[in-house]
Amino acid sequence: MRPIDEESQRTLAVIDQTLAGEAVAPQDADLAELTLILAGQRPQPSAAFAASLDDRVSQRFAAAPARPSGQRARRARRSWLYAPGAAFAAAATAAAVVIVVSGGTPPRQLSTDLSATAAQSAPAIDNGAATASSSSATSTTAAAAAPTRAPSPAPATAAAGSASSSAAGSVSGSATGSASSSAAGLSPLVLDSGQANRKVIRSAQISLATRPSQVDSVAQQVFTVVGNENGVVNSSNVTATNDATGYAQFQLSVPSANLGATMAALSRLHGAAVVSRTDNSQDVTGRTGGAGQRLADARALRTALLRELAIATTTTAIDSLKVQIRDANASIASDLATLRALQRQVATSQISLTINASMIAGHHPANAGGSAFTLRRAAHDAGRVLVVVAGVALIALAVLVPLGLIAAIGAWFGFAVRRRRREQALDLI
């Protein structure tokens, strides 16, 4: 601050003394007179205006137009509180959209519901097929499907290939289920009984993930599930280790009527999470019908030939008929084999199952299939929630900070322009 000179200070002091009614030195009489003349020209409000304004003030400007009142006024006063909140909510929404679109966390929540929806779409396509043969496949990939609980307790025994913390073993075997199952009703893949006349070959692939130490346990559950669904383990290969190289592969056959229930049960194995799932179907109604028709024709031909053979009198005719009957029998055998093969494929569905031991980042398969609410699981979930919240907050900040800077610059610019215009208005006087 630049100090003012002595003469200026003395002049200002004389002005202040004069306005305060104090005496001044004789040499400052002119300045005092000027001061009094200027102060004497001070405009005074009229009594009517003063009374009117006093009244408005005493009523706290109650009659002022467009006055926000009561709760609305309080809300208006707090608008500065709501604005950042609304901005943060908008930014958080944008962040959530970004996460979803970019394939972040939400798709990992894909679980039985989505799987069921995808699976149910396959029969619908099959049933509607009008061509003799059609096929469709539905694939579902889930990084962390999390069935809430297993439909049945996990088997407590391990028949083979049990892995210790330091040993690794390889087990191959097969098992044939004999227990009856009443779980078909749980299946999301139940065939439409109204379309039972359609002949459809179904198959499925499912890939599971589990902890390295639980590969064997999950494999044993597969055997149990297949047995419960009257299925057959055509082949299996289980390699249980204590690291991520643990692996199991199964080729399963189950009655087609139990395919849905089997897939549902496999998706809910304790300690495993569904990584991917694919359902295939092929309509062979036309092929089956064609084979059946050929079989019927061949049988009719053989019947006719047998009748002709019964009335044949010449050796030549008899020999010729025998040759034709032999050909008809061969045709019947061939058609019968084809028809039975198709019927077998329709009646039995093939399932290809793989189990991989892995620790998916941020996901513990053991937690996905677990049914117990433990402190560890709660801590994991809480940490996960905090990570997601922090991520959303970070993204929101990334959106809000530039917007805030732009808004601040805009406000500053607007304020400067407004102030300049006001000052210009003063120059117009």
Add this chain to the structure above:
Amino acid sequence: MDCAAVRSEGVIDSQTLPGRSQAPSGWDRFEALYRSSRDDVFAYVTTLLGDRAAAEDVTALAFERAYRRRRTFDRRRGEERAWLFGIARNAALDELRRRRRTAALVTDHEDPGAEPTAVEDGAEVALRRTTVMQALRGLPAREREVVALKFHAGLTNTELAGILGISESAAGTLLYRTMEKLRKACDASDR
């Protein structure tokens, strides 16, 4: 400077109740500010606009705005009177912008509310006053505003500096130069 002699007087004190020993509420502080500043704000705005009717509207608007914004007042940024006169100044300048017309800084008509004083007695004093007012009209608008804030609104140099957005020494220098210009203009007119 003691501006008590020129500050607002005769304003109602309807909200002052006996027995109040607590710290003044927002409303009490506003009412006290209103009581001490009503006439000063009116005088300043009238001088700035040169129109009593418009000055009454702007004065009422300024107090209403101050009442609405009383919670935004930050004492760290200045005194309440400077804050109030800043609001009044902006309202007056907005009015000037709206009207888009030039206004005499000082009213030409005799102020009906002004009390007759002893110095008005006598032709020589009247002549002297006319000379001063003519010299005042010859000043640039910003210097006339300084006169209005100092002599009509009764503000201290500190308050004046706060309203104009300049330092206190700059405000003092501006006021000194304005007074020197007035004295020279009056002396030239006397010759």
